[in-house]
Amino acid sequence: MQHFMLFWPLLVLTCGSASRIVASDQVPLLGPSFISNFNSSKSGDINEAKLKLPDVIEDLFSSGDLNRIDLIFAVDVFSASTNESIYSYYHVGEGQEYALTEGTLDDQTVSRIGSVSKLFTAHVIIARAGIEVFSHPVTRYLPELARNLSNDSLQKINWKDISVGTLISQQAGSGGTGGFFEYTGGDEDKQTPQAFLEYMRDQQRPVIPPxxxxxxxxxxFVVLGQTMAPVESDANVINRSSQANSSWAYDIPLYTGTGSVYTSLADLRATGLSILNSELLSPITTREWMKPHSGTGSVVKLVGAPWEITRLMIPVNPALNRTRVCDIYIKSGGNVDYTSVIALSPDHGLGFSILVAGFTASHARWPLRDALGETFVRAAEYAAVKNAQDNLSGIFVSNSSEGTNITLTMDEDQPGLQIKSFYISGEDALENSIAARLYPTRLYSGTTSSASLYKFNGTSLNAHRMVFSELPLPPRAAVEGGDGGNLFDHSFAWMGVGLLGAGDGFIFEIVNERLMSIQTLDSELVFHRVES
Known part of the structure; x- marks a missing residue:
């Protein structure tokens, strides 16, 4: 099976190979190393990725990871900087054209998406009720679940202990729906909301404690679908994302909330961009939503609400094996011969979606997911590095204070901008024993819109904070590929940011992608770019 180097698991880094990947010496804040205020569609790295992906997919066909004849699939890559698709790829297996009812495969083709429906369910609930609904007991909306008279936690679910957020983050221990199929004898007429809630209250055994x-x-998620039943009729909740083809399906209406949505690449793109740009939700709500809620038995797989979060170690430079942590927010789904994936990288303002049909569709979504992530997430990281080299690095001087200047540079094997030198009135503001780097904080002047994170035209002001590290830097933990201890990391960078007030804060003035001036937060000194 083809393996993609982007999805390196953390634990295998302890191998003794000289080619092992190693976390960067500098420990950055979790999040992007550099701002994304540039036009990614014009990036050479992104354009190279577009040329590369067909060859990657061809390799998957040749290796047998994808079935060339059986499969129909469509993929789409989109960018929040341009708010549109930047790449698409379509494949129709030989002899499979009959399955396309409109005669062609494009981004308007509608398909089942299985459990990606859960993302729609969560999005609608949060948009209608607010993130505070996560703390509400589910019995507030479905009081019939509270009529559970047993206190035996081995026999029945205690629904009074379960909140809406517990259900959305899949921590209720409420299990699947297979038992209910048996309970109703497979009779669809008996699979009503009332019968299901009675089954979950009286028959369903808990899987884990809440x-x-x-x-x-x-x-x-079937239970969640019932909590949102009063708002299902309000199609505007979906249509506000410009989703022309998405709909609630009525094969068996009960299962709408968990796996019965039909949609297209165009509508998945609209959904992904609306999340990245916080179009339906406020930015603070989006940030609260896009967080891990639980871990798994893997150090690289986390669980959100209901995000399937993959924690990647992505190279900070195309030519090196030094890496940083990047979280990709994914939701996958499948209805036997129809599968789907949507993935978002908030660090890069990038997303992609996949729709697959065919007898081997269940497996095919994974190599396609890996191929897109390996090709485009990596390219987006390199594009941000290149933009930092071209538009953020440089020498900046104060016009009001002689001998006051700051020089920002790029290190090929480290994340963030290095403060190579910093002088105030001719005196070195940095000690020789200190390394200092700047990282974006995602704070922008005059707006709380998430779209500001990816805006590349005009002028914007955004905040960076300086992370200090004493030299020599302590080695990273062995689990991260370093020479430190096997269990614990000895870096505490995140504890020192903002510790002394505004002294480590800097405001960047970006004009049409280029850093033109820097202002310190504490002294309000302004440094202007010296163009070479």
């Missing part, structure tokens, strides 16, 4: 861990739960 809020202990994440265990995938189709049953929990």
């Amino acid at each position: 809020s202990w861990n994440a265990v995938y739960s189709d049953g929990g």
Whole structure:
């Protein structure tokens, strides 16, 4: 099976190979190393990725990871900087054209998306009720679940202990729906909301105690679908994302919330961009939503609400094996012969979606997911590095204070901007024993819109904070590929940011992608770019 180097698991880094990947010596804040205020569609790295992906997919066909004849699939890559698709790829297996009811495969082609429906469910609930609904007991909306008279936690679920957020983050221990199929004898007429809620209250055995861990739960999302039943008729909740083709399906209406949405690449793109740009939700709500809620048995797989978060170690430079942590927010789904994936990288303002049909569709989504992530997430990181080299690095001087200047440079094997030198009135503001780097904080002047994170035209002001590290830097933990201890990391960078007030704060003035001036937060000194 083809392996993609982007999705390196953290634990294998302890191998003794000289080619092993190693976390960067500098420990950055979690999040992007550099701002994304540039036009990614014009990036050489992104354009190279577009040329590369067909060859990657051809290799997957040749290796047998993808079935060339059986499969129909469509992929789309989109960018929040341009707010549109930047790449698409379509494949129709020989003899499979009959399955395309409109005669062609494009971004308007509608397909089942299985459990990606759960993302729609969560998005609608949060958009309608606010993130505070996560703390509400589910019995507030479905009081019939509270009529559970048993206190035996081995026999029945205690629904009074379960919140809406517990269900959305799959920590309710509510299990799947297979038992309900048996309970109703497979009779669809008996699979009503009332019968399902009675089954979950009186018959369903708990899988785990609530809020202990994440265990995938189709049953929990069927329950969630009932909590949102009063708002399902308001199609505007979906249509506000410019989703022309998405709909709630009525094969068996009960299962709408967990796996019965039909949609297209165009609508998945609209959904992804609306999340990245916080179009339906406020930016603060989006940030609260896009967080891990639980871990798994893997150090690289986390669980959100209901995000399937993959924690990647991505190279900070195309030519090196030094890496940083990057979280990709994914939701996958499948209805036997129809599968799907949507993935978002907030660090890069990038997303992609996949729709697959065919007898081997269940497996095919994974190599396609890996291929897109390996090709485009990596390219987006390199594009940000190149933009930092071209537009952020440089010498900046104060016009009001002689001998006051700051020089920003790029290190090929480290994240963030290095403060190579910093002088105030001719005196060195940095000690020789200190390394200092700047990282974006995602704070922008005059707006709370998430779209500001990816805006590349005009002028914007955004904040950076300086991370200090004493030299020599302590080695990274062995689990991160370093020479430190096997269990614990000895870097505490995140604890020192903002510790002394505004002294480590800098405001960048970006004009049409280029850093033109820097202002210190504490002294309000302004440094202007010296153009060479």
